[in-house]
Amino acid sequence: MSTELYQMVHNFFTTSLIEYITAFSIIYQVIEDEPLIQQDVLREIVNRAIDASTNIYSNNLIAQNKLLRISIQFNNAFEGVRSVYNIKRAKLKRPLTKQEINRNIMDLRRKLTQSSSQFAIEIHEGLNNISESDLTWRELLTNQVLSDESNLVQNLSGSAKNSFMRSSHKMRVQLPSNIRDICTNFVKNFYDDDMEGLLQRLTHNNTWIESDETLVNVTDDILNSLCEIWRNPAFDGEFANTQSEGTYVTDVIVPLI
Secondary structure, rough: OHHHHHHHHHHHHHHHHHHOOHHHHHHHHHHHHOOOOHHHHHHHHHHHHHHHHOOOOOOOOHHHHHHHHHHHHHHHHHHHHHHHHHHHHHHHOOOOOOHHHHHHHHHHHHHHHHOHHHHHHHHHHHHHHHHHHHOOOOHHHHHOOOOOHHHHHHHHHHHHHHHHHHHHOOOOOOOHHHHHHHHHHHHOOOOOOOHHHHHHOOOOOOOOOOHHHHHHHHHHHHHHHHHHHHHHHHHHOOOOOOOHHHHHHHHHHHHHH
């Protein structure tokens, strides 16, 4: 159990106004900071904090009742807050609209005019030859990102391109040479004393190591996880096509693992 998280929940119960203390309010705060927290883990933390906080409100029946209702309402509140969080995150990751793309290009032009460098002047001129109506949200340019592989940069004059690339290279952090040497030596010097038995260890005999009961339990866990994923509002028809790779890993791969 996270001590810091428990302390945060306990402080909320003991220092907040009584009307602010609800199952929804505490769960919302936790999920904002710990979006991957499991329901059972959070329930244990909340119940422990409720037990500790009840003594502080020994003379306040209203506060005691508020705390007790949190335990009763916890499951429904958790499901509701999690759904709202997923929907909000899905909307934040939606494709840019045409208006947003136009606004980003205008903002990029403004930033370029504030620079007197030759590459900024040439890129600004290059932007004038691009039709904003042809741009999509998938292109880096619509997010005000200038890639050194883009036509805008590749078509710069020699001195302007060199100046742009110098600025780009300054953003790269070089791995210290001693770290590279350590990694190289590890690969060169690695040796498994039991290399002869390696093939045998990697050979499968086409039988399950786990018992039938264990396999059934694992299958149930996988199907239950899929059930929760398919019920997630973030994956319904309205939002499914906006999901990023990070969202898929967080909402699908991690629960299944």
